[in-house]
Amino acid sequence: MxxxxxxxxxxxxxxxxxxxEEIGLISSQRAENGYRVYEDRELHMLTFLGRARSLGFTIESCxxxxxxxxxxxxxxxxxxDVAESHVAEIDLKIAELKGMRSTLSKLIxxxxxxxxxxxxxxxxLSRPFNKQG
Amino acid sequence: MxxxxxxxxxxxxxxxxxxxEEIGLISSQRAENGYRVYEDRELHMLTFLGRARSLGFTIESCxxxxxxxxxxxxxxxxxxDVAESHVAEIDLKIAELKGMRSTLSKLIxxxxxxxxxxxxxxxxLSRPFNKQG
DNA sequence: CTTTACCTTCTAGTAACTGGAAGGACTATC
DNA sequence: GATAGTCCTTCCAGTTACTAGAAGGTAAAG
Structure with a gap:
Protein backbone atom coordinates (compact mmCIF):
# COMPACT_ATOMS: atom_id res chain seq x y z
CA MET A 1 0.00 0.00 0.00
CA GLU A 21 8.43 9.26 10.03
CA GLU A 22 10.89 12.17 9.93
CA ILE A 23 10.58 12.69 13.68
CA GLY A 24 10.91 8.99 14.35
CA LEU A 25 7.38 8.22 15.53
CA ILE A 26 6.92 5.53 12.90
CA SER A 27 9.04 3.82 10.31
CA SER A 28 8.28 2.41 6.90
CA GLN A 29 9.50 -0.16 4.46
CA ARG A 30 10.47 1.00 1.00
CA ALA A 31 9.61 -0.58 -2.32
CA GLU A 32 12.27 -0.99 -5.03
CA ASN A 33 11.27 2.33 -6.56
CA GLY A 34 11.81 4.12 -3.26
CA TYR A 35 8.11 4.49 -2.47
CA ARG A 36 7.02 4.00 1.11
CA VAL A 37 5.05 0.81 1.71
CA TYR A 38 2.45 0.45 4.45
CA GLU A 39 1.11 -2.81 5.78
CA ASP A 40 -0.86 -3.91 8.82
CA ARG A 41 1.71 -3.03 11.43
CA GLU A 42 2.24 0.51 10.11
CA LEU A 43 -1.48 1.04 9.58
CA HIS A 44 -2.13 0.05 13.19
CA MET A 45 0.44 2.49 14.45
CA LEU A 46 -0.86 5.28 12.24
CA THR A 47 -4.39 4.61 13.39
CA PHE A 48 -3.18 4.70 16.95
CA LEU A 49 -1.41 7.98 16.31
CA GLY A 50 -4.41 9.57 14.65
CA ARG A 51 -6.69 8.64 17.54
CA ALA A 52 -4.23 9.78 20.19
CA ARG A 53 -3.63 13.09 18.41
CA SER A 54 -7.36 13.66 18.02
CA LEU A 55 -7.65 13.22 21.78
CA GLY A 56 -5.12 16.01 22.15
CA PHE A 57 -2.09 13.99 23.21
CA THR A 58 1.11 15.79 22.28
CA ILE A 59 3.54 14.17 19.90
CA GLU A 60 5.81 13.36 22.83
CA SER A 61 2.95 11.73 24.72
CA CYS A 62 2.16 9.77 21.58
CA ASP A 81 -0.86 7.64 34.18
CA VAL A 82 -0.21 9.23 30.81
CA ALA A 83 -3.93 9.48 30.13
CA GLU A 84 -4.70 10.92 33.53
CA SER A 85 -2.11 13.62 33.35
CA HIS A 86 -3.44 14.51 29.94
CA VAL A 87 -6.92 14.88 31.39
CA ALA A 88 -5.45 17.15 34.03
CA GLU A 89 -3.93 19.32 31.30
CA ILE A 90 -7.23 19.41 29.47
CA ASP A 91 -8.97 20.51 32.66
CA LEU A 92 -6.48 23.32 33.07
CA LYS A 93 -7.08 24.52 29.53
CA ILE A 94 -10.82 24.35 29.94
CA ALA A 95 -10.62 26.36 33.15
CA GLU A 96 -8.43 28.95 31.48
CA LEU A 97 -10.80 29.28 28.53
CA LYS A 98 -13.81 29.53 30.81
CA GLY A 99 -12.13 32.32 32.72
CA MET A 100 -11.46 34.21 29.51
CA ARG A 101 -14.98 33.63 28.34
CA SER A 102 -16.47 34.89 31.55
CA THR A 103 -14.44 38.10 31.55
CA LEU A 104 -15.12 38.72 27.90
CA SER A 105 -18.84 38.11 28.25
CA LYS A 106 -19.12 40.70 30.95
CA LEU A 107 -17.25 43.21 28.83
CA ILE A 108 -19.42 42.47 25.84
CA LEU A 125 -8.33 46.74 28.31
CA SER A 126 -6.37 49.98 28.60
CA ARG A 127 -7.10 50.69 32.26
CA PRO A 128 -3.85 51.47 34.11
CA PHE A 129 -2.61 48.75 36.39
CA ASN A 130 -2.81 50.84 39.54
CA LYS A 131 -6.56 51.18 39.10
CA GLN A 132 -7.02 47.47 38.62
CA GLY A 133 -8.98 45.25 40.95
CA MET B 1 11.69 54.56 31.38
CA GLU B 21 7.76 46.23 18.21
CA GLU B 22 9.40 44.03 15.59
CA ILE B 23 6.03 42.94 14.21
CA GLY B 24 4.74 46.51 14.25
CA LEU B 25 2.21 46.25 17.06
CA ILE B 26 3.80 49.08 18.97
CA SER B 27 6.57 51.59 18.41
CA SER B 28 9.06 53.22 20.73
CA GLN B 29 11.17 56.32 21.05
CA ARG B 30 14.90 55.90 21.40
CA ALA B 31 17.24 57.67 23.77
CA GLU B 32 20.58 59.05 22.56
CA ASN B 33 22.32 55.84 23.54
CA GLY B 34 19.91 53.78 21.43
CA TYR B 35 17.92 52.46 24.37
CA ARG B 36 14.16 52.20 23.95
CA VAL B 37 12.20 54.72 26.00
CA TYR B 38 8.69 54.07 27.28
CA GLU B 39 6.27 56.74 28.47
CA ASP B 40 2.54 56.91 29.16
CA ARG B 41 1.35 56.31 25.63
CA GLU B 42 3.50 53.20 25.14
CA LEU B 43 2.69 51.90 28.61
CA HIS B 44 -1.01 52.21 27.86
CA MET B 45 -0.67 50.30 24.64
CA LEU B 46 1.43 47.60 26.27
CA THR B 47 -1.07 47.27 29.08
CA PHE B 48 -3.81 46.98 26.49
CA LEU B 49 -1.84 44.33 24.65
CA GLY B 50 -1.13 42.33 27.77
CA ARG B 51 -4.79 42.30 28.77
CA ALA B 52 -6.01 41.41 25.30
CA ARG B 53 -3.47 38.61 24.98
CA SER B 54 -4.37 37.25 28.39
CA LEU B 55 -7.97 37.08 27.18
CA GLY B 56 -6.75 34.94 24.31
CA PHE B 57 -7.02 37.45 21.48
CA THR B 58 -4.60 36.58 18.69
CA ILE B 59 -1.90 39.04 17.74
CA GLU B 60 -3.87 39.95 14.63
CA SER B 61 -6.99 40.60 16.69
CA CYS B 62 -4.87 42.72 18.99
CA ASP B 81 -17.85 42.29 16.89
CA VAL B 82 -14.22 41.38 17.44
CA ALA B 83 -14.94 40.38 21.02
CA GLU B 84 -17.98 38.34 20.09
CA SER B 85 -16.25 36.34 17.41
CA HIS B 86 -13.47 35.65 19.87
CA VAL B 87 -16.00 34.30 22.36
CA ALA B 88 -17.34 32.07 19.60
CA GLU B 89 -13.83 30.71 19.02
CA ILE B 90 -13.39 30.13 22.73
CA ASP B 91 -16.66 28.22 22.82
CA LEU B 92 -15.48 26.00 19.99
CA LYS B 93 -12.27 25.23 21.80
CA ILE B 94 -14.06 24.48 25.05
CA ALA B 95 -16.43 22.13 23.25
CA GLU B 96 -13.52 20.35 21.59
CA LEU B 97 -11.69 19.95 24.88
CA LYS B 98 -14.80 18.70 26.62
CA GLY B 99 -15.25 16.10 23.92
CA MET B 100 -11.70 14.90 24.37
CA ARG B 101 -12.09 14.87 28.10
CA SER B 102 -15.25 12.83 27.95
CA THR B 103 -13.76 10.18 25.67
CA LEU B 104 -10.60 9.99 27.70
CA SER B 105 -12.41 9.72 30.99
CA LYS B 106 -14.37 6.74 29.75
CA LEU B 107 -11.18 5.04 28.61
CA ILE B 108 -9.48 5.75 31.92
CA LEU B 125 -6.56 3.67 20.32
CA SER B 126 -5.35 0.94 17.99
CA ARG B 127 -8.74 -0.50 17.07
CA PRO B 128 -9.00 -0.84 13.28
CA PHE B 129 -11.24 1.70 11.58
CA ASN B 130 -13.66 -0.88 10.22
CA LYS B 131 -14.58 -1.91 13.73
CA GLN B 132 -15.14 1.64 14.88
CA GLY B 133 -18.46 3.06 15.96
C1' DC C 1 4.50 9.02 -26.46
C1' DT C 2 2.30 12.12 -23.81
C1' DT C 3 -0.48 13.49 -20.11
C1' DT C 4 -1.77 12.96 -15.52
C1' DA C 5 -1.18 11.54 -11.08
C1' DC C 6 1.55 9.89 -7.83
C1' DC C 7 5.98 9.51 -5.43
C1' DT C 8 10.52 11.41 -3.59
C1' DT C 9 13.40 15.11 -1.00
C1' DC C 10 14.25 19.71 0.50
C1' DT C 11 13.15 24.35 1.99
C1' DA C 12 10.38 27.55 4.13
C1' DG C 13 6.32 29.28 6.52
C1' DT C 14 2.76 29.24 10.28
C1' DA C 15 1.81 31.61 15.96
C1' DA C 16 3.81 33.81 19.48
C1' DC C 17 7.20 33.94 21.63
C1' DT C 18 11.86 32.40 24.17
C1' DG C 19 16.84 31.54 24.76
C1' DG C 20 21.33 32.64 23.82
C1' DA C 21 25.39 34.82 21.69
C1' DA C 22 28.16 38.94 20.66
C1' DG C 23 29.01 43.37 21.68
C1' DG C 24 28.01 48.30 23.40
C1' DA C 25 26.54 51.25 27.61
C1' DC C 26 25.78 52.47 32.33
C1' DT C 27 26.65 52.05 37.46
C1' DA C 28 29.29 50.94 41.44
C1' DT C 29 33.45 49.96 43.58
C1' DC C 30 38.42 49.91 44.40
C1' DG D 1 41.26 54.94 35.71
C1' DA D 2 40.43 50.02 35.77
C1' DT D 3 37.17 46.53 36.64
C1' DA D 4 32.97 44.00 37.56
C1' DG D 5 28.25 43.51 36.99
C1' DT D 6 24.07 44.67 35.01
C1' DC D 7 21.57 46.61 31.55
C1' DC D 8 20.87 47.53 26.63
C1' DT D 9 21.29 46.47 21.54
C1' DT D 10 20.81 43.17 17.34
C1' DC D 11 20.62 38.80 15.23
C1' DC D 12 20.04 33.82 14.95
C1' DA D 13 17.98 29.62 16.33
C1' DG D 14 14.50 26.75 18.59
C1' DT D 15 9.80 25.67 20.13
C1' DT D 16 4.76 22.57 18.30
C1' DA D 17 2.81 20.10 14.77
C1' DC D 18 2.27 20.41 10.86
C1' DT D 19 1.44 22.53 5.79
C1' DA D 20 2.67 24.54 1.20
C1' DG D 21 5.40 24.47 -2.56
C1' DA D 22 9.31 23.50 -5.67
C1' DA D 23 12.14 20.31 -8.39
C1' DG D 24 12.40 16.09 -10.16
C1' DG D 25 11.66 10.78 -10.60
C1' DT D 26 7.96 7.00 -11.47
C1' DA D 27 3.75 4.83 -12.82
C1' DA D 28 -0.67 4.18 -14.95
C1' DA D 29 -3.94 5.49 -18.75
C1' DG D 30 -5.02 6.47 -23.40
Whole structure:
Protein backbone atom coordinates (compact mmCIF):
# COMPACT_ATOMS: atom_id res chain seq x y z
CA MET A 1 0.00 0.00 0.00
CA UNK A 2 1.34 3.42 -1.00
CA UNK A 3 1.30 6.46 1.19
CA UNK A 4 -1.85 8.08 -0.17
CA UNK A 5 -3.81 4.84 0.18
CA UNK A 6 -2.60 4.49 3.74
CA UNK A 7 -3.49 8.11 4.31
CA UNK A 8 -7.03 7.46 3.12
CA UNK A 9 -7.37 4.39 5.34
CA UNK A 10 -6.17 6.02 8.56
CA UNK A 11 -7.38 9.55 7.88
CA UNK A 12 -4.02 11.27 8.14
CA UNK A 13 -2.59 13.36 5.27
CA UNK A 14 0.45 11.93 3.44
CA UNK A 15 2.47 14.98 4.43
CA UNK A 16 1.74 14.31 8.07
CA UNK A 17 2.66 10.64 7.75
CA UNK A 18 6.03 11.62 6.26
CA UNK A 19 6.45 14.08 9.07
CA UNK A 20 5.78 11.38 11.67
CA GLU A 21 8.43 9.26 10.03
CA GLU A 22 10.89 12.17 9.93
CA ILE A 23 10.58 12.69 13.68
CA GLY A 24 10.91 8.99 14.35
CA LEU A 25 7.38 8.22 15.53
CA ILE A 26 6.92 5.53 12.90
CA SER A 27 9.04 3.82 10.31
CA SER A 28 8.28 2.41 6.90
CA GLN A 29 9.50 -0.16 4.46
CA ARG A 30 10.47 1.00 1.00
CA ALA A 31 9.61 -0.58 -2.32
CA GLU A 32 12.27 -0.99 -5.03
CA ASN A 33 11.27 2.33 -6.56
CA GLY A 34 11.81 4.12 -3.26
CA TYR A 35 8.11 4.49 -2.47
CA ARG A 36 7.02 4.00 1.11
CA VAL A 37 5.05 0.81 1.71
CA TYR A 38 2.45 0.45 4.45
CA GLU A 39 1.11 -2.81 5.78
CA ASP A 40 -0.86 -3.91 8.82
CA ARG A 41 1.71 -3.03 11.43
CA GLU A 42 2.24 0.51 10.11
CA LEU A 43 -1.48 1.04 9.58
CA HIS A 44 -2.13 0.05 13.19
CA MET A 45 0.44 2.49 14.45
CA LEU A 46 -0.86 5.28 12.24
CA THR A 47 -4.39 4.61 13.39
CA PHE A 48 -3.18 4.70 16.95
CA LEU A 49 -1.41 7.98 16.31
CA GLY A 50 -4.41 9.57 14.65
CA ARG A 51 -6.69 8.64 17.54
CA ALA A 52 -4.23 9.78 20.19
CA ARG A 53 -3.63 13.09 18.41
CA SER A 54 -7.36 13.66 18.02
CA LEU A 55 -7.65 13.22 21.78
CA GLY A 56 -5.12 16.01 22.15
CA PHE A 57 -2.09 13.99 23.21
CA THR A 58 1.11 15.79 22.28
CA ILE A 59 3.54 14.17 19.90
CA GLU A 60 5.81 13.36 22.83
CA SER A 61 2.95 11.73 24.72
CA CYS A 62 2.16 9.77 21.58
CA UNK A 63 5.76 8.62 21.53
CA UNK A 64 5.38 7.31 25.08
CA UNK A 65 2.06 5.70 24.31
CA UNK A 66 3.42 4.00 21.20
CA UNK A 67 6.32 2.65 23.22
CA UNK A 68 3.88 1.22 25.75
CA UNK A 69 1.74 -0.12 22.93
CA UNK A 70 4.75 -1.93 21.51
CA UNK A 71 5.89 -3.30 24.86
CA UNK A 72 4.26 -6.64 25.72
CA UNK A 73 5.56 -6.30 29.29
CA UNK A 74 4.02 -2.89 29.93
CA UNK A 75 1.91 -2.18 33.00
CA UNK A 76 -1.48 -0.71 32.22
CA UNK A 77 -0.87 1.64 35.16
CA UNK A 78 1.71 3.45 33.06
CA UNK A 79 -0.74 4.01 30.26
CA UNK A 80 -3.35 5.18 32.70
CA ASP A 81 -0.86 7.64 34.18
CA VAL A 82 -0.21 9.23 30.81
CA ALA A 83 -3.93 9.48 30.13
CA GLU A 84 -4.70 10.92 33.53
CA SER A 85 -2.11 13.62 33.35
CA HIS A 86 -3.44 14.51 29.94
CA VAL A 87 -6.92 14.88 31.39
CA ALA A 88 -5.45 17.15 34.03
CA GLU A 89 -3.93 19.32 31.30
CA ILE A 90 -7.23 19.41 29.47
CA ASP A 91 -8.97 20.51 32.66
CA LEU A 92 -6.48 23.32 33.07
CA LYS A 93 -7.08 24.52 29.53
CA ILE A 94 -10.82 24.35 29.94
CA ALA A 95 -10.62 26.36 33.15
CA GLU A 96 -8.43 28.95 31.48
CA LEU A 97 -10.80 29.28 28.53
CA LYS A 98 -13.81 29.53 30.81
CA GLY A 99 -12.13 32.32 32.72
CA MET A 100 -11.46 34.21 29.51
CA ARG A 101 -14.98 33.63 28.34
CA SER A 102 -16.47 34.89 31.55
CA THR A 103 -14.44 38.10 31.55
CA LEU A 104 -15.12 38.72 27.90
CA SER A 105 -18.84 38.11 28.25
CA LYS A 106 -19.12 40.70 30.95
CA LEU A 107 -17.25 43.21 28.83
CA ILE A 108 -19.42 42.47 25.84
CA UNK A 109 -22.60 42.91 27.85
CA UNK A 110 -21.43 46.28 29.06
CA UNK A 111 -20.80 47.53 25.52
CA UNK A 112 -23.72 49.03 23.66
CA UNK A 113 -22.24 48.10 20.30
CA UNK A 114 -23.53 51.10 18.42
CA UNK A 115 -21.89 53.64 16.11
CA UNK A 116 -20.53 55.74 18.96
CA UNK A 117 -16.87 55.53 19.97
CA UNK A 118 -17.45 55.03 23.70
CA UNK A 119 -16.54 51.44 24.48
CA UNK A 120 -16.23 49.80 27.89
CA UNK A 121 -14.28 46.94 26.32
CA UNK A 122 -11.48 49.24 25.17
CA UNK A 123 -11.65 51.18 28.43
CA UNK A 124 -11.15 48.06 30.47
CA LEU A 125 -8.33 46.74 28.31
CA SER A 126 -6.37 49.98 28.60
CA ARG A 127 -7.10 50.69 32.26
CA PRO A 128 -3.85 51.47 34.11
CA PHE A 129 -2.61 48.75 36.39
CA ASN A 130 -2.81 50.84 39.54
CA LYS A 131 -6.56 51.18 39.10
CA GLN A 132 -7.02 47.47 38.62
CA GLY A 133 -8.98 45.25 40.95
CA MET B 1 11.69 54.56 31.38
CA UNK B 2 13.84 51.71 30.02
CA UNK B 3 12.50 48.48 28.67
CA UNK B 4 12.92 46.37 31.79
CA UNK B 5 11.19 48.95 33.95
CA UNK B 6 8.32 49.12 31.47
CA UNK B 7 8.27 45.34 31.44
CA UNK B 8 7.87 45.29 35.22
CA UNK B 9 5.07 47.87 35.10
CA UNK B 10 2.98 46.15 32.44
CA UNK B 11 3.90 42.58 33.25
CA UNK B 12 5.28 41.66 29.83
CA UNK B 13 8.86 40.36 29.38
CA UNK B 14 11.33 42.67 27.63
CA UNK B 15 11.81 40.09 24.90
CA UNK B 16 8.11 40.09 24.18
CA UNK B 17 7.98 43.88 24.09
CA UNK B 18 10.78 43.91 21.52
CA UNK B 19 8.92 41.26 19.59
CA UNK B 20 5.75 43.36 19.57
CA GLU B 21 7.76 46.23 18.21
CA GLU B 22 9.40 44.03 15.59
CA ILE B 23 6.03 42.94 14.21
CA GLY B 24 4.74 46.51 14.25
CA LEU B 25 2.21 46.25 17.06
CA ILE B 26 3.80 49.08 18.97
CA SER B 27 6.57 51.59 18.41
CA SER B 28 9.06 53.22 20.73
CA GLN B 29 11.17 56.32 21.05
CA ARG B 30 14.90 55.90 21.40
CA ALA B 31 17.24 57.67 23.77
CA GLU B 32 20.58 59.05 22.56
CA ASN B 33 22.32 55.84 23.54
CA GLY B 34 19.91 53.78 21.43
CA TYR B 35 17.92 52.46 24.37
CA ARG B 36 14.16 52.20 23.95
CA VAL B 37 12.20 54.72 26.00
CA TYR B 38 8.69 54.07 27.28
CA GLU B 39 6.27 56.74 28.47
CA ASP B 40 2.54 56.91 29.16
CA ARG B 41 1.35 56.31 25.63
CA GLU B 42 3.50 53.20 25.14
CA LEU B 43 2.69 51.90 28.61
CA HIS B 44 -1.01 52.21 27.86
CA MET B 45 -0.67 50.30 24.64
CA LEU B 46 1.43 47.60 26.27
CA THR B 47 -1.07 47.27 29.08
CA PHE B 48 -3.81 46.98 26.49
CA LEU B 49 -1.84 44.33 24.65
CA GLY B 50 -1.13 42.33 27.77
CA ARG B 51 -4.79 42.30 28.77
CA ALA B 52 -6.01 41.41 25.30
CA ARG B 53 -3.47 38.61 24.98
CA SER B 54 -4.37 37.25 28.39
CA LEU B 55 -7.97 37.08 27.18
CA GLY B 56 -6.75 34.94 24.31
CA PHE B 57 -7.02 37.45 21.48
CA THR B 58 -4.60 36.58 18.69
CA ILE B 59 -1.90 39.04 17.74
CA GLU B 60 -3.87 39.95 14.63
CA SER B 61 -6.99 40.60 16.69
CA CYS B 62 -4.87 42.72 18.99
CA UNK B 63 -3.75 44.67 15.96
CA UNK B 64 -7.38 45.35 15.06
CA UNK B 65 -8.27 46.24 18.62
CA UNK B 66 -5.32 48.61 18.94
CA UNK B 67 -6.36 50.31 15.70
CA UNK B 68 -9.88 50.77 17.09
CA UNK B 69 -8.42 51.96 20.39
CA UNK B 70 -6.42 54.59 18.55
CA UNK B 71 -9.31 55.72 16.36
CA UNK B 72 -11.44 58.45 17.99
CA UNK B 73 -14.10 57.92 15.30
CA UNK B 74 -14.49 54.18 15.90
CA UNK B 75 -17.89 52.57 16.42
CA UNK B 76 -18.14 50.49 19.56
CA UNK B 77 -20.04 47.94 17.44
CA UNK B 78 -16.80 47.09 15.68
CA UNK B 79 -15.05 46.38 18.96
CA UNK B 80 -17.98 44.31 20.12
CA ASP B 81 -17.85 42.29 16.89
CA VAL B 82 -14.22 41.38 17.44
CA ALA B 83 -14.94 40.38 21.02
CA GLU B 84 -17.98 38.34 20.09
CA SER B 85 -16.25 36.34 17.41
CA HIS B 86 -13.47 35.65 19.87
CA VAL B 87 -16.00 34.30 22.36
CA ALA B 88 -17.34 32.07 19.60
CA GLU B 89 -13.83 30.71 19.02
CA ILE B 90 -13.39 30.13 22.73
CA ASP B 91 -16.66 28.22 22.82
CA LEU B 92 -15.48 26.00 19.99
CA LYS B 93 -12.27 25.23 21.80
CA ILE B 94 -14.06 24.48 25.05
CA ALA B 95 -16.43 22.13 23.25
CA GLU B 96 -13.52 20.35 21.59
CA LEU B 97 -11.69 19.95 24.88
CA LYS B 98 -14.80 18.70 26.62
CA GLY B 99 -15.25 16.10 23.92
CA MET B 100 -11.70 14.90 24.37
CA ARG B 101 -12.09 14.87 28.10
CA SER B 102 -15.25 12.83 27.95
CA THR B 103 -13.76 10.18 25.67
CA LEU B 104 -10.60 9.99 27.70
CA SER B 105 -12.41 9.72 30.99
CA LYS B 106 -14.37 6.74 29.75
CA LEU B 107 -11.18 5.04 28.61
CA ILE B 108 -9.48 5.75 31.92
CA UNK B 109 -12.36 4.33 33.89
CA UNK B 110 -12.24 1.12 31.87
CA UNK B 111 -8.52 0.61 32.58
CA UNK B 112 -7.59 -1.17 35.76
CA UNK B 113 -4.23 0.57 35.93
CA UNK B 114 -2.32 -2.30 37.46
CA UNK B 115 0.95 -4.03 36.58
CA UNK B 116 -0.63 -6.20 33.90
CA UNK B 117 -0.22 -5.36 30.21
CA UNK B 118 -3.89 -5.60 29.28
CA UNK B 119 -5.08 -2.06 28.64
CA UNK B 120 -8.42 -0.95 27.17
CA UNK B 121 -6.94 2.48 26.46
CA UNK B 122 -4.34 1.06 24.10
CA UNK B 123 -6.87 -1.35 22.66
CA UNK B 124 -9.23 1.44 21.80
CA LEU B 125 -6.56 3.67 20.32
CA SER B 126 -5.35 0.94 17.99
CA ARG B 127 -8.74 -0.50 17.07
CA PRO B 128 -9.00 -0.84 13.28
CA PHE B 129 -11.24 1.70 11.58
CA ASN B 130 -13.66 -0.88 10.22
CA LYS B 131 -14.58 -1.91 13.73
CA GLN B 132 -15.14 1.64 14.88
CA GLY B 133 -18.46 3.06 15.96
C1' DC C 1 4.50 9.02 -26.46
C1' DT C 2 2.30 12.12 -23.81
C1' DT C 3 -0.48 13.49 -20.11
C1' DT C 4 -1.77 12.96 -15.52
C1' DA C 5 -1.18 11.54 -11.08
C1' DC C 6 1.55 9.89 -7.83
C1' DC C 7 5.98 9.51 -5.43
C1' DT C 8 10.52 11.41 -3.59
C1' DT C 9 13.40 15.11 -1.00
C1' DC C 10 14.25 19.71 0.50
C1' DT C 11 13.15 24.35 1.99
C1' DA C 12 10.38 27.55 4.13
C1' DG C 13 6.32 29.28 6.52
C1' DT C 14 2.76 29.24 10.28
C1' DA C 15 1.81 31.61 15.96
C1' DA C 16 3.81 33.81 19.48
C1' DC C 17 7.20 33.94 21.63
C1' DT C 18 11.86 32.40 24.17
C1' DG C 19 16.84 31.54 24.76
C1' DG C 20 21.33 32.64 23.82
C1' DA C 21 25.39 34.82 21.69
C1' DA C 22 28.16 38.94 20.66
C1' DG C 23 29.01 43.37 21.68
C1' DG C 24 28.01 48.30 23.40
C1' DA C 25 26.54 51.25 27.61
C1' DC C 26 25.78 52.47 32.33
C1' DT C 27 26.65 52.05 37.46
C1' DA C 28 29.29 50.94 41.44
C1' DT C 29 33.45 49.96 43.58
C1' DC C 30 38.42 49.91 44.40
C1' DG D 1 41.26 54.94 35.71
C1' DA D 2 40.43 50.02 35.77
C1' DT D 3 37.17 46.53 36.64
C1' DA D 4 32.97 44.00 37.56
C1' DG D 5 28.25 43.51 36.99
C1' DT D 6 24.07 44.67 35.01
C1' DC D 7 21.57 46.61 31.55
C1' DC D 8 20.87 47.53 26.63
C1' DT D 9 21.29 46.47 21.54
C1' DT D 10 20.81 43.17 17.34
C1' DC D 11 20.62 38.80 15.23
C1' DC D 12 20.04 33.82 14.95
C1' DA D 13 17.98 29.62 16.33
C1' DG D 14 14.50 26.75 18.59
C1' DT D 15 9.80 25.67 20.13
C1' DT D 16 4.76 22.57 18.30
C1' DA D 17 2.81 20.10 14.77
C1' DC D 18 2.27 20.41 10.86
C1' DT D 19 1.44 22.53 5.79
C1' DA D 20 2.67 24.54 1.20
C1' DG D 21 5.40 24.47 -2.56
C1' DA D 22 9.31 23.50 -5.67
C1' DA D 23 12.14 20.31 -8.39
C1' DG D 24 12.40 16.09 -10.16
C1' DG D 25 11.66 10.78 -10.60
C1' DT D 26 7.96 7.00 -11.47
C1' DA D 27 3.75 4.83 -12.82
C1' DA D 28 -0.67 4.18 -14.95
C1' DA D 29 -3.94 5.49 -18.75
C1' DG D 30 -5.02 6.47 -23.40
Missing amino acids: NISQAAAVVGIPPKTIRYY RSLLALYADPNRASANVK KSCRGDDMPDCPILNE | NISQAAAVVGIPPKTIRYY RSLLALYADPNRASANVK KSCRGDDMPDCPILNE
